Amino acid sequence: MKKKSIVFSLSALLLVGNLWAASSRPAASPAPKPAAQSKPRPAGPAAQKKKFVLDVVRTAVALPQPDPQDRLRVLNAAASVAAPLAPQLARSFAREGARLEAELIASGQTPAVSLLSSGQVDCPTAVEFIDSIPPAMVQRAEQSILGAMTLCSKQTLEPTRRKLETALNSGVLAARALLAVMEVSGVRSPWSQTYFGKLFSSLPAADSDLAATEAPNFAAMFNRMAPEVGKDAAHDAGLKLLEWLSKVKPGGNRNIAINLTTDSLQQVLGEKDYAEALRGNPVAQSVAQNAGQPGEIEHPEEENVSVLEAMGRVGSDQSEALAKLPASRRAREAAANGFATGTGGDRKLAERYFDMAFSAVDEVWAGRSPEKDAAAVVEEVSEAAAQVDSIAALQRAQKLQDPSARAIGMLAVARVVVGS
Amino acid sequence: MQLFPNRKRVAQIATLSMVLVVASMAFGATTKSNIDQMSGWQSCSVCAGAGGAGPSMSHYMKQNVGSPSMDGRAAQFSISGGRYANALWWKQLGANDAASNFVYDLYYYIKSPSAAQALEFDVNQSRSGKKYIFGTECDFRGTHTWHVYDPYNRKWRSTSIACSVPKAYTWHHVVLEFKRSPSVGFVSVTINGHKYYFNRSYSPRASGAREVNVAFQMDSNGSGTPYTVWLDKVKLTYW
Numbered sequence: 001m002k003k004k005s006i007v008f009s010l011s012a013l014l015l016v017g018n019l020w021a022a023s024s025r026p027a028a029s030p031a032p033k034p035a036a037q038s039k040p041r042p043a044g045p046a047a048q049k050k051k052f053v054l055d056v057v058r059t060a061v062a063l064p065q066p067d068p069q070d071r072l073r074v075l076n077a078a079a080s081v082a083a084p085l086a087p088q089l090a091r092s093f094a095r096e097g098a099r100l101e102a103e104l105i106a107s108g109q110t111p112a113v114s115l116l117s118s119g120q121v122d123c124p125t126a127v128e129f130i131d132s133i134p135p136a137m138v139q140r141a142e143q144s145i146l147g148a149m150t151l152c153s154k155q156t157l158e159p160t161r162r163k164l165e166t167a168l169n170s171g172v173l174a175a176r177a178l179l180a181v182m183e184v185s186g187v188r189s190p191w192s193q194t195y196f197g198k199l200f201s202s203l204p205a206a207d208s209d210l211a212a213t214e215a216p217n218f219a220a221m222f223n224r225m226a227p228e229v230g231k232d233a234a235h236d237a238g239l240k241l242l243e244w245l246s247k248v249k250p251g252g253n254r255n256i257a258i259n260l261t262t263d264s265l266q267q268v269l270g271e272k273d274y275a276e277a278l279r280g281n282p283v284a285q286s287v288a289q290n291a292g293q294p295g296e297i298e299h300p301e302e303e304n305v306s307v308l309e310a311m312g313r314v315g316s317d318q319s320e321a322l323a324k325l326p327a328s329r330r331a332r333e334a335a336a337n338g339f340a341t342g343t344g345g346d347r348k349l350a351e352r353y354f355d356m357a358f359s360a361v362d363e364v365w366a367g368r369s370p371e372k373d374a375a376a377v378v379e380e381v382s383e384a385a386a387q388v389d390s391i392a393a394l395q396r397a398q399k400l401q402d403p404s405a406r407a408i409g410m411l412a413v414a415r416v417v418v419g420s
Numbered sequence: 421m422q423l424f425p426n427r428k429r430v431a432q433i434a435t436l437s438m439v440l441v442v443a444s445m446a447f448g449a450t451t452k453s454n455i456d457q458m459s460g461w462q463s464c465s466v467c468a469g470a471g472g473a474g475p476s477m478s479h480y481m482k483q484n485v486g487s488p489s490m491d492g493r494a495a496q497f498s499i500s501g502g503r504y505a506n507a508l509w510w511k512q513l514g515a516n517d518a519a520s521n522f523v524y525d526l527y528y529y530i531k532s533p534s535a536a537q538a539l540e541f542d543v544n545q546s547r548s549g550k551k552y553i554f555g556t557e558c559d560f561r562g563t564h565t566w567h568v569y570d571p572y573n574r575k576w577r578s579t580s581i582a583c584s585v586p587k588a589y590t591w592h593h594v595v596l597e598f599k600r601s602p603s604v605g606f607v608s609v610t611i612n613g614h615k616y617y618f619n620r621s622y623s624p625r626a627s628g629a630r631e632v633n634v635a636f637q638m639d640s641n642g643s644g645t646p647y648t649v650w651l652d653k654v655k656l657t658y659w
Binding site for chain 1: 584
């Protein structure tokens with residue numbers, strides 16, 4: 001699409017949007033005519049684009065998002081889209097998002113996205129955020145804490161250290177956040193040395209799924225700190241960790257944790273002392289015998305579709321094959337095919353693919369679960385459609401059944417327009 | 421209660437997905453896996469700067485690192501001693517003139533993202549007198565967006581794809597799709613399962629070389645804070 005016609009279409013859409021908005025409110029009296037001597041200059045394409053994007057952002061943020069996790073997603077996307085065009089507006093979204101993120105954590109939930117990790121939050125907000133986290137929730141807040149520390153390490157170091165201390169003293173561990181504080185404080189600082197020992201004396205129940213997920217993080221902490229804490233402390237912590245690993249569910253995470261721990265302990269103690277240490281602890285010895293098994297960090301499964309493959313299929317109608325796929329995959333595959341076909345020039349077939357993709361998005365959203373990232377599907381589909389025709393994509397996003405999905409889709413379209 | 425109501429359907433879907441993939445992924449796709457564990461990586465710092473004449477900085481790479489790692493054998497890259505300086509590492513994979521589709525798939529891990537100005541992930545193909553630089557850069561500090569490289573004009577072009585400071589102490593999965601068509605086509609980037617479309621293409625530049633390689637670059641911030649990045653399961657598929 002040519003630049004001129006994009007701007008024209010955007011203006012046209014704005015008009016449609018305004019009419020749509022006007023239909024839901026009482027008719028206003030005609031606006032007074034502007035004074036004849038000050039003829040306003042028509043806005044240039046950049047100004048029109050900015051206006052369009054910010055209107056879409058404001059409309060999306062104003063839609064109801066009853067689920068706070070969805071509200072957080074919308075604020076996160078809105079802050080990111082608005083940042084280059086209206087930094088103050090972006091900061092206001094980020095502040096609201098950071099407050100909501102803290103509330104979600106306080107209520108025992110893990111935030112779906114983190115404003116603190118997005119870089120849009122200022123340091124006073126980051127410090128306020130750290131202060132507001134209940135110590136019992138530091139594990140759920142770990143990613144947000146790391147985000148705050150990355151953003152403002154000087155300002156957040158002390159409050160984070162105090163928070164993690166209180167948490168650890170009551171048996172709640174956030175290994176990655178602790179290691180981050182140790183590295184910023186200095187790995188040989190008295191605080192780091194003390195809390196290294198405390199951590200391995202307070203390992204959580206080993207038979208949970210969380211323990212299996214966290215096992216490589218505890219092993220990484222041991223690997224980093226063992227050479228810095230002295231042989232005795234490393235000996236005690238290493239054996240405690242191996243004992244704990246003996247009860248962790250088998251799998252790649254456990255294998256990699258065992259391999260790391262045994263390697264590190266062996267290096268710090270030396271061959272002879274390592275062998276002797278294991279001889280004195282049959283449980284640790286039995287776990288250490290499993291060292292060397294192939295291990296791999298378990299990563300959440302990703303439903304990745306190949307756009308290149310879709311581009312290779314241009315010319316043959318895939319509708320029938322796509323219709324048989326489960327909703328989430330159908331949405332993504334149809335969007336990739338729509339993108340490939342639309343940018344290849346066949347708008348009509350692309351429209352059919354996008355109809356299919358957006359319809360599948362509604363299905364995905366209706367049947368969503370915490371394990372399935374439905375928001376990512378909405379974004380991916382809306383974005384692919386916007387690459388072909390941003391106006392049509394916005395209209396499709398606005399027709400999504402759920403207002404939260406609608407907002408997420410609209411923001412994805414706005415983002416593409418920013419970069420167009 | 422039917423215990424396995426969808427077994428047949430699952431099989432059908434799996435078959436269908438395979439058909440969709442095989443139909444276009446062409447026969448003879450080449451996959452180079454665990455590139456991070458291969459020998460023969462090369463590096464430079466001066467060549468990584470603007471116009472190939474940037475400031476020099478200390479940099480090193482260490483392979484087969486146990487922690488952090490995804491598979492027990494990550495590659496560790498470190499830089500220090502330069503403000504707004506860069507270090508580039510690349511691994512030649514042999515020439516392939518026919519390949520026109522590239523998928524660069526890797527995991528990276530960073531402990532102190534605030535020290536990084538940007539991270540760059542590239543695939544380069546040189547053939548028939550042209551160099552196709554599929555250069556991408558996650559600009560954490562400046563625009564907070566992904567950039568793609570315009571080889572002919574030798575300029576980075578900003579996209580609106582957000583690239584905020586990456587989460588610390590976490591593995592991040594990045595999959596980049598590129599197409600030579602015959603321009604340098606940037607198709608998509610998928611970050612931890614979230615796909616974004618680049619939809620950009622630029623002209624290649626002249627080159628007498630014949631090669632396919634992957635590259636990784638680290639840029640330092642204005643304070644020259646040293647930092648380290650680990651890469652694991654680095655894979656390039658091309659056909």
